[in-house]
Amino acid sequence: MAVRKNQATLTAAEKRAFVNAVLELKRRGTYDAFVSTHNDFIMSDTDTTERTGHRAPSFLPWHRSFLLRFERALQAIDATVTLPYWDWTTDRTPNSSLWGPDFLGGDGTGTGGRVATGPFAQSGGNWTLTVRPDTRNYLTRELGQGGESLPTRADVDAVLAIATYDAAPFNSSSSGFRNNLEGWTGINLHNRVHVWVGGNMSTGMSPNDPVFWMHHCMIDRLWAGWQSRHPGQGYQPVRRTRNVVALNDTMKPWNDVTPADLLDHTKFYTYDSAY
Amino acid sequence: MSESTTTTEITRRRMLQGTVVATAVAAGTVVLGLTGPTVTPASGADTESGDSFDEVFRNRRIQGMPMSGEGHHAMSGYMVLIDGRELHMMRNADGTWISVINHYQTFATPRALARAAVNSLDGADLAPLAA
Numbered sequence: 001m002a003v004r005k006n007q008a009t010l011t012a013a014e015k016r017a018f019v020n021a022v023l024e025l026k027r028r029g030t031y032d033a034f035v036s037t038h039n040d041f042i043m044s045d046t047d048t049t050e051r052t053g054h055r056a057p058s059f060l061p062w063h064r065s066f067l068l069r070f071e072r073a074l075q076a077i078d079a080t081v082t083l084p085y086w087d088w089t090t091d092r093t094p095n096s097s098l099w100g101p102d103f104l105g106g107d108g109t110g111t112g113g114r115v116a117t118g119p120f121a122q123s124g125g126n127w128t129l130t131v132r133p134d135t136r137n138y139l140t141r142e143l144g145q146g147g148e149s150l151p152t153r154a155d156v157d158a159v160l161a162i163a164t165y166d167a168a169p170f171n172s173s174s175s176g177f178r179n180n181l182e183g184w185t186g187i188n189l190h191n192r193v194h195v196w197v198g199g200n201m202s203t204g205m206s207p208n209d210p211v212f213w214m215h216h217c218m219i220d221r222l223w224a225g226w227q228s229r230h231p232g233q234g235y236q237p238v239r240r241t242r243n244v245v246a247l248n249d250t251m252k253p254w255n256d257v258t259p260a261d262l263l264d265h266t267k268f269y270t271y272d273s274a275y
Numbered sequence: 276m277s278e279s280t281t282t283t284e285i286t287r288r289r290m291l292q293g294t295v296v297a298t299a300v301a302a303g304t305v306v307l308g309l310t311g312p313t314v315t316p317a318s319g320a321d322t323e324s325g326d327s328f329d330e331v332f333r334n335r336r337i338q339g340m341p342m343s344g345e346g347h348h349a350m351s352g353y354m355v356l357i358d359g360r361e362l363h364m365m366r367n368a369d370g371t372w373i374s375v376i377n378h379y380q381t382f383a384t385p386r387a388l389a390r391a392a393v394n395s396l397d398g399a400d401l402a403p404l405a406a
Contacts, residue, residue: 039375042375042378043363043375046365047366047367047368048368111397111398112397112398112399113397132402133363133375133376133401133402134376134396134399134400134401134402135399135400135401135402136399146380148380169368171368172367172368172369173367173368173369183379184367184381190379191379191380192379194378194379195377195379195380198395202376202377202378202379202380202395203375203376203377203378204363204375204378205375206378206379
């Protein structure tokens with residue numbers, strides 16, 4: 001069984017294996033297909049129309065499946081690789097080893113916020129952005145410059161204490177655990193981490209920054225933490241509901257997996273420590 | 276430097292010389308909600324979501340206008356251009372706005388959204404929107 005680990009605990013060899021698999025996926029063109037898929041849903045998921053990947057109950061199972069597909073693509077290159085998670089309640093500064101030159105590289109510098117260090121600096125020749133919202137073809141970041149702070153442990157605990165998974169109208173205005181976690185209302189865990197990293201992570205093409213996967217791995221871990229705290233609660237809506245994915249509906253673009261199929265992550269992987 | 280001192284109002288006449296807007300009008304595919312040149316109060320206060328605007332912010336021309344009809348703007352009912360290129364945007368259920376550049380952060384008005392995008396672009400141009 002694959003174990004997903006805290007990125008801060010990875011050995012130098014584990015970091016190298018992850019980075020090399022990501023770079024190989026990029027070289028093959030597969031990586032950019034993931035960026036495209038994400039942005040397609042970002043652009044089409046709205047509060048009043050069909051919504052699947054974002055601002056909707058299926059935000060969590062959609063991203064769980066998205067991450068699983070990405071992880072399997074990495075494992076096809078190197079079977080030892082699993083997705084690490086970034087626990088931003090503990091690794092909270094631009095000085096974290098996460099942003100080291102041997103891992104994700106550092107903050108953006110100069111005009112345009114260009115990341116100039118590490119394996120994902122465009123100058124290294126392995127990381128040119130093709131699916132992008134503007135003319136910059138290089139990775140950009142503005143760590144901590146977006147006016148948002150990273151969520152604290154207390155913020156996470158407060159969100160995990162919300163008993164109801166989601167509620168009508170099942171969009172960005174909903175109360176409930178999912179939307180407080182996603183961040184369109186209330187405490188906001190997920191959205192503000194995108195803003196804190198800034199640069200590409202602020203955009204619809206956020207998977208251009210590999211930290212996307214580590215952030216969403218943390219969000220996925222928090223879903224599991226919520227489930228263990230509320231064994232009597234479950235995914236909503238259970239019944240067919242206009243414009244959103246109910247418990248037993250298949251999810252686009254794959255059409256081969258439902259939220260119900262994904263509720264138990266231990267069928268696929270475990271976490272080194274539960275939240 | 277405050278936003279109000281870097282902001283320059285552009286007349287309606289000049290606004291209508293904008294290629295994208297002029298083309299859209301000529302094609303008859305859109306309804307412009309123009310009510311004349313917008314006036315920015317000296318305080319730099321923001322416009323309401325139903326108003327149009329046309330200004331230079333940090334050396335970028337930003338324009339916003341209520342829209343209906345075909346295209347990306349049909350859903351949001353509004354279009355923002357940065358140096359003539361359309362910014363993909365979306366309205367949230369609570370009336371706030373997000374764009375493809377600042378997707379995870381909400382803004383009270385399209386003008387604030389446009390200015391935030393200019394700040395994030397940091398001199399770069401928007402990529403053309405896919406059809």
